[in-house]
Amino acid sequence: MAIKDIINRIKTDKAKLGITLNAPASFSDIVKFEEILHITLPDDIKTFYSFSNGFESDEDMFRIIPLEEIVDNMKERDTYTESNGDFHIAEYMIYCDMWTLHVDSNDSNQYNIYNKTVNTIVLTNSFSEFLTVFMNYGVFEGLYTWRENLENKTK
Template sequence: MKKLVNLIKDKHTDNGIDINPSATFSEIAEFENKIGFSLPTDFREFYLTCNGFGCNEDMFNMVFLADIRTYQQDYEYKWFYFSEYMNYSDMWGLRRSETGQFEIFNGSYPEKSMTSSLTEFLQRFLKGNVFDNGGLYEWHDEIGIK
């Protein structure tokens, strides 16, 4: 996860990116208690690497844990929005299904699962940001979200 975050940082250094310091174990535990489930391993690794980041490219953000907790509309029991662009014009969330499976979904199309992997999500952002070739919106098209 550290390598992936560093690659994203390096790609966006010229355009502007702010990487937050890592979250503490207690901050993660408090967050998990609030959302009602333990985070998947790659989410824990991400938040222990950096507690979110803000990228000027497409105004894309991986949301700081405290910001998620602050805004009730951005989480419920068993799900939360972890990423957004253009000041919450679109969002991506993580939910835990009744069977215990994790699903990343787009906030505009919550009935469709994109992946269960934050690593895969971040690799798509690294490849094509939100709108470019190979990015998040092209991924939406590939899996039939739009």
């Protein structure tokens, strides 16, 4: 599913999904974010943030983190990231757990979203897939089950 399809689903079903959208990030907000973090966001993630600068949900207080909050979070080194340029793009229960974005420095459209607890499990290289799993199954039956299934495959 493409990011535009995800956006259309959120527009149509946001009440049913329990999602409260933030105002869109402007083009200049996105450019400023990229300049501060010395990163180019993947195209699909730029498209999403142009639609909504993150969102909050009723599902265990799961959120897609707004750009300015990501910048604030980068001020201190985080042991839940694998490398210095990585940043949390989603969280739940006020940062009880986070999902992190790693963007390839040579190709911004090559990225992965991972979750790090004791070990790091890469969930996907698609923001659309990440959002689809959350919207279809939630945090526990969706994101955590997905992580658990992937972790079991690597054992």
